[in-house]
Amino acid sequence: MSDKSVTKVRLTAPIVRSVPSQICPGCQYWTLGRLFAEVLQELNIYSKTIGVIGAGCHGNSTAVLNIDSILAAHGRAPDVATAIKRLRQDAIVCTIQGDGDCIAIGAGAFIGALTRAERLTMIMCNNANYGTTGGQLAPTTLMGQVTSTSPGGRGTNHDGFPTHTAELAAIFKGVAYSARGAINTPANYQRTKKYIKTAFRKQMEGVGLSFVEVLSNCPPNWHLSPLESLKWIEEKMIPEFPLGEFKNVERI
């Protein structure tokens, strides 16, 4: 079999490791782990990358990576990453958080890092609910979406409106790059991979903070089959959370 016939990327570096599965059937977090692995390999930075992982299911996407990492307290990954990057400037420091971790309990830490223009790459997984704790209302929950703490659907109990984190990050002067992607189709996977790669490049070149929001599924808490959940992202989430780059500057 010639390599030319293989269209998908082969992971050659010892970048992934074997860990027990802690994710639900149909969850995309290992797909996201695969995407990270491809990016770190192609940029050849995996051996200098330090991952700072928030509290939540999204940690499974980096658990498969053979990189040094630390699990932060809920919402505090930007603080933990700030100190590591300031003290070890040659490292590539990346945070991965869920929507609740990043923009609910960790909103202060997140805004603090944006304000100080930390040279970090920050990834936020948006699955429109709290997956780990069983599907409660998140800042990103869609209007009308039923969760275990919005049983009448969001909007019936004074629970506000969905937070648009990628657009928010783009407002900050110290942010070099902000984008939102999804991994529900092969085309979106490739586009999101490009976003995340660009985000890491911004850190490698020392431009400024880079942020990528990734729409991801949660079949059990959405009460949908894996395939239906991908369709739900396309039909419900993307209209609320448009994909694309909101900021991309070469210099601040």
Place this chain on the structure above:
Amino acid sequence: MTERMFVQGNEAVGWGALNAGCDGFFGYPITPQNEIPEWFAREFPKRGRVFVQSQSETGSINMLYGGAAAGFRVITSTSGPGWGLMQEGMSHIAAAELPCVVVLVQRGGPGAGSVRHAQMDYLSATRGGGQGGYKNIVLAPSSVQEVHDFVQLAFYLADKYCNPVVVLSDGIMGLIMESFEMKTIEFGPLPEKTWAIRGRENQKDGMTHLLHSAPGVAPSRGYMTYLSWLEHMDQKYKQMADAEVRYEMYQAEDAKLLLVAYGYPSRVSKEAIKMARSQGLKVGLIRPITLWPFPTQIIREKADQGYRFLVVEDSLGQIVDDVRMAVQGRTDVALLGVQARHLPTDGEMILPGRVLQEIRRLL
């Protein structure tokens, strides 16, 4: 190099950290410790060291979690309300076994309380104020020299036990100006931080390192079960409690009454003892230097020998609980607390004359 300087207690924190080879300070302004972040902002960047003003004390303590995990010597400072915010992070740092130093310049509580000196965070500092029951060494300086020295000792003990260490100062210790001898103190060799996260290319063992404030998912530390992790912690805390008790005895030999005080009330107590001795009253002082581990043994021995105790502390009574636990009801323990200040406002003090009055009443 030895050099004498004349500085505030708060600034001595900075000189102590510098002499300890501290790599980074992370902090948030709060009275009465603002001179500490201001010192680091002025002195650290020009020496190639890191200063970050965090967005909150929650931020500061989690920055310490990150900096310590990366193998660096890191420090923060705060006071009452900020200390409250740090409790979550303190617990995670203790659980992840990361060495770092927190300087707590006590002010009056509870709540917003007062921005002036007090000793009302003793219990939360010595009991593991955050979730889940951890322990940390607490050092109590009573002079600018000791602030400087104890910050260095704190870094050593933190690295020795892979545990956070608190230097418990107060508004008076922070703002008092005294002459002190500036020097780097040698404490002896320390284990290498083989567990730190540095990026794989910087790891001597070539392994991937993962740190977490829980057992099970940390191959660089690796405990087989939850209970084996707790058992390891228990052993470590017992080792600290056995090896690290420090205290000062002052005129205690022939005393009938022993005062117990730390921080500024220990200075006040010494003055009161001098006055009492000149009047022929046999009184002395036990000054705990480590508040945890507490000098229980010496106090119990003295209780067995029939000594009585008077605790002088600027609160409604916190360290007095530890003294009462040490004496186990074998002798009397009196308390001269915050109500003994010479005026009822928040900037006043327990003065030596008032302590002497209490000594006379008890003897």
